[in-house]
Amino acid sequence: MADIRILTETELRRCVTLDLPLVDVIENGFRALADGGVVMPPVLSMAIEAHNGEVDVKTAYVPGFDRFALKISPGFFDNPARGLPSLNGMMILLSAKTGLVEAVFLDNGYLTALRTAAAGAVAARHLAPEVETAGVIGTGAQARLQMQAAHLVRPFARCLVWGRDARKARACADDIAKATGAGVEVRTDIATLVAQSQLVVTTTPATTPLITADMLHDGLHITAMGSDQAGKTEITPETLDAATLYVCDRVSQCATMGELRAARAQGRMTAPPPELGRIITGRTTGRTAAHQITICDLTGTGVQDTAIANHVAAQSGDAGTVIST
Structure with a gap:
């Protein structure tokens, strides 16, 4: 059995914010990209024109990190007329050694917004x-x-x-x-x-x-x-x-x-x-x-997503809900 920790946007906002330590985390992601050994596939991008939407999927394996992130980022731009946010999404954190899911961050785009600003x-x-x-x-x-x-x-x-x-x-x-x-x-x-x-x-x-x-x-x-x-x-x-x-x-x-x-x-x-x-x-x-x-x-880049997801894992302690699979 494996435990998976799930954190909501509200819980994530308590764990991580836009500050200099986060800027340093993202900078180290750029360093890793220059140092080599990073595995980062092209962005998977899908337009859903019938509903004025787009979905991006990003990921990267970064040497030195025990985990890698898979980030799903939808944007549906007619949503405000429906009383819904345009952007949402999540990050899934997986073990780089076993591939097992260790955490799911239901951030609704919050972590993407932070890592983009930090970049x-x-x-x-x-x-x-x-x-x-x-x-x-x-x-x-x-x-x-x-x-x-x-x-x-x-x-x-x-x-x-x-x-x-x-x-x-x-x-x-x-x-x-x-x-x-x-x-x-x-x-x-x-x-x-x-x-x-x-x-x-x-x-x-x-x-x-x-x-x-x-x-x-x-x-x-x-x-x-x-x-x-x-x-x-x-x-x-x-x-x-x-x-x-x-x-x-x-x-x-x-x-x-x-x-x-x-x-x-x-x-x-x-x-x-x-x-x-x-x-x-x-x-x-x-x-x-x-x-x-x-x-x-x-x-x-997917490197930024892996960097901030690992940062959250280190900062969040026992926050969130743990489920066993």
Whole structure:
């Protein structure tokens, strides 16, 4: 008989939050990806167009971890009209030695949201210059978390928010102010937001680019994390070309579902860009001067899911419900 520990979202929220230790956990995941030995299959992605839905499945075996995670992440975007959340999902934690299920985290996307925000903080830590003003494009939960995470590693005094809906942008700005203590303002023009920021994070499901090459300026870092499906794009291919340094979380993923996909469709960026893990480990040079312009393309990797799931297992103690199979 094997015991399986089941934790609900409420229980998980008591065990883990967005803090520097979690950022370090996710950074170590990037290190492992650069060190080699990781087994990470391509993302299994399925669109259910009849119901305006999509499902992603990610996983990775990481040497040194006793367990690996299998993450199921559905997004059904007509759900709010039904009184249901757009995003949900779960993580299953399995023994890397026996394959037996050890835990099920019914997180409804909470752990994915945390590890995605923490990955943004890792990118800012290694690529952004000193930040007085940060900007975020988008007004959802990830926009809030990305600014909270960025503030942990680049404690900005001022934040700018852009969104298509002025009411949502104002609510997002208020929440970021409460979480960070920064002065937060709404901007109605993306070019103005970018011009006034040293760090910009894009968090939208846009299919038409929002940032263009003429918006770039010295000393700017952009983290793009909204493009995680073929067809999504937040930054023009010309912008990637114009940057001093363009970095991927995983080149193979960015080439099929990130900003790199559109660039290569135009015959640009044909040489393999560096990956964030190699910059973290010092194998590849990152930002070398404050005036440089850097872009990091984050599509989300199974390594991050395995990293945060193992972190939860270590932090959760005897929380949850144990069932015997």
